[in-house]
Amino acid sequence: MKNRLMKNLLAATLLLTGSHLVNAADDPIKIGSFLTVTGPASFLGDPELKTLQMVIEDLNAKGGLLGRKVELVHYDTGGNAKEAVNFVKRLIKSDNVDIIVGGTTTGDTMAVIPDVEKEGITLISLAGAVDIVEPVKKWVFKVAHTxxxxxxxxxxxxxxxxxxxxxxxxxxxxxxxxxxxxxxxxxxxxxxxxxxxxxxxxxxxxxxxxxxxxxxxxxxxxxxxxxxxxxxxxxxxxxxxxxxxxxxxxxxxxxxxxxxxxxxxxxxxxxxxxxxxxxEQLPDTDPQKPVLLAYKKDYEAKHGPVSTFGGHGYDGVMIAIEAIKRAGSVDKAKVRDEVENTKGFIGTAGIFNMTPQDHMGLTLDAxxxxxxxxxxxxxxx
Amino acid sequence: MPEQIFQFLVTGITVGALYALVGLGFALIYNASDVVNFAQGEFVMLGAMTAIALVAAGWPLALAAIVATALTVVVGLLLERFAIEPAWGASVVATIIITIGAAIFLRGVALLLWGKDFHALPPFSGDTPLHLGSATLLPQSLWVLGGAAALVTLVHLFLNRTLIGKALLACSFNRAAAQLVGINVNVMLRLAYGLSAGLGAIAGILIAPITFSSYEAGIMLGLKGFSAAIVGGIGNPMGAVAGGLLLGVLEALGAGLISSGYKDAIAFMFVLMVLFFEPTGLFGHKVAERV
Amino acid sequence: MRLAGFYLFAVFAALLPILFPDNYFVIVIGASAGLNVMLAVGLNLLIGYAGQISLGHAAFFGMGAYASAILTTRFAWPGLLAMAAGLLVAGSIAWLFARPILRLRGHYLAMATLGFGIIIHVIMVQANHWTGGPDGLSGIPPLNLLGWTVDGDRQWYGVIAAAALLTIWLSLNIVDSRIGRALRAVRGSEFAAQMMGVDTASAKTQIFVVSALFAAFAGSLFAHQQAFVSPDSFNLLISVELVTMVVLGGMASTFGAACGAIALTLLHQGLVVFEDYEMLIHGGLLMAVMIFMPQGLFVGLSQAVRRLKNEI
Incomplete structure (x- = not known):
């Protein structure tokens, strides 16, 4: 906890002095995120954020992604759509993130869509409403059940x-x-x-x-x-x-x-x-079972009982990581295409098969x- | 239909008793200091959350309740000593901002201590509903109603029958005059804060089995309690109780008979109407403005 | 001399994007701060000069925003016309409510304005059919100003900075006018002002309407800038935050209110990196400023600077 506070203080100082890191090959790959960690929807956003932190820590311990470290840049919207818009702009313009995972609530997600579409960066939303991907928007995907x-x-x-x-x-x-x-x-x-x-x-x-x-x-x-x-x-x-x-x-x-x-x-x-x-109750033949048990074990070792919402965080960030891996770079257009190409990805919410017409890729039996x-x-x- | 209305009334009175308890705390502090303490809802939350944490740690309920109340009283005293006293003589708006700041601060403390989850306290005497004619209510609601009645009576007796209580009331009428007759206004102020923090904590513990609690639970309760105190005429403790009951019943009837979606709008519309016709609340005393 | 501060502000607003081109903290947060300046300066007329508190000011902000959002998306009205309609609606409602509400004093006034704000918020949430409910309305078209389409963060910074400067200028003029003097008399003692022959009720009504108009104007710009509105942006907490801006900056000073608005906008952006500690620090700072500088940051700091100068 103390360590994180120090890191935050450092980040705050950097931010105030206005220094920006230049993009270079050994700089970290940046995954941006804006979640509702406080406010009425905090019990959705809180496990989501913990999961994101956990997955990325784990990934870095295993050597990172494309030979680079991965860094999570996160802001708490408190469930206020206006904050969400500003934070997404901050992620894009100031933090120069490569992909965005987030939007705990539908309101937050819908509010940032115009910016995401205009700037051309992939957004993987963790929110529920079907309006997020219907009609299909070029840069917007979602992983939670509708x-x-x-x-x-x-x-x-x-x-x-x-x-x-x-x-x-x-x-x-x-x-x-x-x-x-x-x-x-x-x-x-x-x-x-x-x-x-x-x-x-x-x-x-x-x-x-x-x-x-x-x-x-x-x-x-x-x-x-x-x-x-x-x-x-x-x-x-x-x-x-x-x-x-x-x-x-x-x-x-x-x-x-x-x-x-x-x-x-x-x-x-x-x-x-x-x-x-x-x-635990799933039959052993269920392809989802090992993934679920592994995530559950990791999460519960650190934070207590899992909820499905943390699972959405897992699905979202894993789809992003897999897509960057397949794209072999953080080129925005290539990453977007690879997210859209997600096939047979076994997540916590179900098995994802995305298409240009379906930016969620789950069926009812999920x-x-x-x-x-x-x-x-x-x-x- | 009449059966339904009876249930609406029972619900309304239960909810109203809760608003009344919170409103009473507002009235007490206002009486002593002319300050509306927007952190009153946070006292309720602190009482509930502390008791829940202690019970979860294996303490018996009664002991947990007493310790939680005592701790909240200490918080109330600290708030008075370090935030209200130093700002002596600040404008009404400035004191409002100070207490709002205190509310945010206490919420922040609760967030760090207990996280963001909702927590429940086990009901004091079971979960089996009681039947009252065609209406039902939980045994816990009787605790809330009984607790509210007892506390209101105690506060009333304290203010009108004891010397200290009378001194407290004197501060509300005229602080300078109170000082001149030898009342230590600062002590009275601390007393008022300690007392309303304690009242808030007890209210929080009584309602926690029904409404649950989280670090943000104080916002809504504070808002409703403030409304209760205002409708009754702020500074009149019994007015706050009447205001709370009225508001609770009105919400239930509004939700039951008109529209559940608009029930808060209906309740506040009523508050506005009261103020338009009685600008100092239903039971507030009219004060002449000094030029 | 009266406008020296105003020119300073204008030069500052114009220089920032030149010194820091395409910097997020200038053009995005700057635009947010600009909207808050408009709201705080308007509210300050009411709180600071007329001495009337309002805990429901976000309602007028919301009326402007929703009028623009609904009329442009559902009825395809041009942006400026929708904005005018929003001003008309907010102004009329303010005018209707002003007399009964402003008859109240102190905490009763706080309660009434708070209740008013909550009623408007409930309508935004519940009237799904018109307002889109809790998820709000999206797809608001960019604002078209006589053939020039305002699009992109840099252009919005310019438009909002200009609008904020306009409200500051208007506010300075109102304060110096006959009605401004009447208001200050009301703040001192309303009864005494009445005795002196000031029509206090009408002075208060006028200023309430003006401050509602400022808020609705900001709301309309906000709706176009975000291309999205939802009830969250206009709830009780926002109303409280607006009052905080005015008080924090320094009541009864147009520049104080403006500085308070900018300070609080920046504070929020700065504190977000503290995650779970944000609330604790936010609350603590609010208390500390009000306890040690009850006249607000602007007045408090300028006094401190003057003291320092005298010592040197």
Missing amino acids: DRMAAAKIYQDLRKQNLTKVALITGDGGFDKSGREQLRTLAPEYGMTIVVDESYGNKDTDMTTQLTKIRATDAQAIINFGFGQAPAIVTKNIKQLGIQLPVYQSHGVASKTFIDLAGEAGEGVRLPAAALVVA FKMVEIRNGGWKIVD
């Missing part, structure tokens, strides 16, 4: 149980609202009727009012799309009100924290999650439907 995939997965599971009337309850953040949009858009396709659509503030402490309204309808299941502590409160409130309906959460709560916060009320809650949280049982995750499909 909210559309999560919505589809939930509806598939409901259809299997012949449940068709659902109640939505979502927060007021970008992740929540975008998930709500997808749930509403996909409903007809899966034969679902949304009988009630409630919302809450992400910092609210009690959602019994909204749930009381839901209880009075003929809904057959409750879907809560959100992250942070609010979904845990919703889950507890459902139990408090004695509502017996099946409860579905989004992939936004696929972390141990949610199980801890929701406690007993969390039992039986289902959600679509990346294979990472259930790595998600597993899991259920909370005895304070742990269990695959149910």
